[in-house]
Amino acid sequence: MTLLAGLRLDHPVLNASGTLDAIAARDVLGDATLGAAAHVTKTIFPDARPGNPSPRIAETAGGMLNSIGLPGPGIAAFIDDVLPRTRTCVGVTPVIVSIGGESVSDYERLAALLDGVPGVAALELNLSCPNIESGCISIGADVAETLLVTRRVRATTALPLLVKLSPSVSDIVALAAAAVDGGADAVTLTNTARGLAVRVDTGRSVLGGPGGGLSGPPLRPLALAAVYAVRVALGVDIVGVGGVDSLATAAELLAAGATAVAVGTATFRDPTTISRIAAALAPPTSIEAR
Amino acid sequence: MREPVEVAVLGTEALGAYTLVRVAGAGIDVGSPGQFAMALDPDAAGYLARPVGVFRLEDGEVAMLVDPAHRVGGLGGARRLRLLGPLGHGYDLTAAEPASTLLVAGGIGITVLPGVPLAIGGRPRMLAAFRLPTQAAATALVDADTRVVLAPASVLDALELAAITLVLGAGPTGLMHALAERCAAAGVACQVALEAPMGCGFGACYGCAVELDGATARLCLEGPVVDARRLAVAR
């Protein structure tokens, strides 16, 4: 059993936000959570968003870049339609809703709307998406704004709060400390790193957006450094995210101080990744072993 | 839960400018024409799986055609592959009659068509467009009455729809849009297999966004084969 931000989880492996659509996974693969102990939703914004132009993904040495741009239906359709269907798909698995906004008051509003909605086990504040123009990472790169947004959301809801930060910041410990001061129960380290791939023939970005977020194994050392630095400085629960694709790489983040890990890009490569790691970390107890 | 199946690569050979990758066929469901699989070479440096058309050869082996000039071409060097599939929606062939069905392939798009003649019980006509003469060797994979069109000639100029009731297209987005328009103008049913970068194949990454019915959709879930009228609306 793993205790994360007050949530009792069967094991310490989650999916990373934006890398698993439970409804589609149920329809296509026959398994909505792919074995995650809690299901983390794609970041939802106040209004519907179309996302960024194509191409949205590109492979990079050993990993990938994305500029998806957080497409989504907006909070009203999420609460009325997507969340109930997601809950039906994931069954008893706790649902952590990731929220994003362009201003502090956006986050506050989303938290107020989600507070009390059946089936929301916790909120994750995405303060770290590199692929949108305003809000999000511009809040999460600033200590005072991070403190303010966490405090305001904390005052709005009693739900467990996770704050997700970017590795592309100068002082991750100061930002994590601000989140904790503001009332966060856990920090999620990290989102994708700010990256870029350039077409030599045009001099433009390979992706449709101006840059992209780096994920997969190339991100792993950055996530490890962030987790370790925050663990040494603060006594807060940490979800380690970045390049986890095996028992060994999950164990490395846990050893660096993560309370749990989340798997993103590796699920695209192999949808059995989460369940394989979970089984290796928490083998089902046999009758003999009890 | 559906999982990727690991298969041994039996052989790799050049088919003109393309590469045919043959794998052991036992236990592989290739699905219906137009569906796809995500193929991962676990020994290669590339991290993500690639979307490929998978078809059965006469001897029961299963094959994929890849373009060495593209990302997916890296599969040509694989010793083993992990295949997740069949995925997505293929062609709806319930109304297809060989004599009145026309296949229109652009480049490597032809890789989703080899299963069509068997599925419709006869040889359809096919127009196959390529940039290079050496790419035309790929037409050997489709048992059809084939006419090859080489750049700079346009496949649309060669399009003859008089005796045709169903067009099945596969190829680059621009060509598929133009084909959709021509078929709409002629009142001929048309289904097109579209292409998009795919990171997962099961709706998780949102990388495969295309415009359908005027809105953004994930091609791996809604396609890759779509009724061409869904493109015409988007224009």
Ligand SMILES: Cc1cc2nc3c(=O)[nH]c(=O)nc-3n(C[C@H](O)[C@H](O)[C@H](O)COP(=O)(O)O)c2cc1C
């Ligand atoms: C295609 C894609 C979409 C993502 N969408 C989101 C998102 O909506 N919200 C979020 O907080 N993080 C998002 N992320 C970041 C992941 O949750 C994760 O933090 C990051 O990818 C690092 O983990 P990984 O190396 O295991 O992928 C996304 C990542 C990818 C690759």
Ligand code: FES
């Ligand atoms: S390929 Fe990932 S969502 Fe379609």
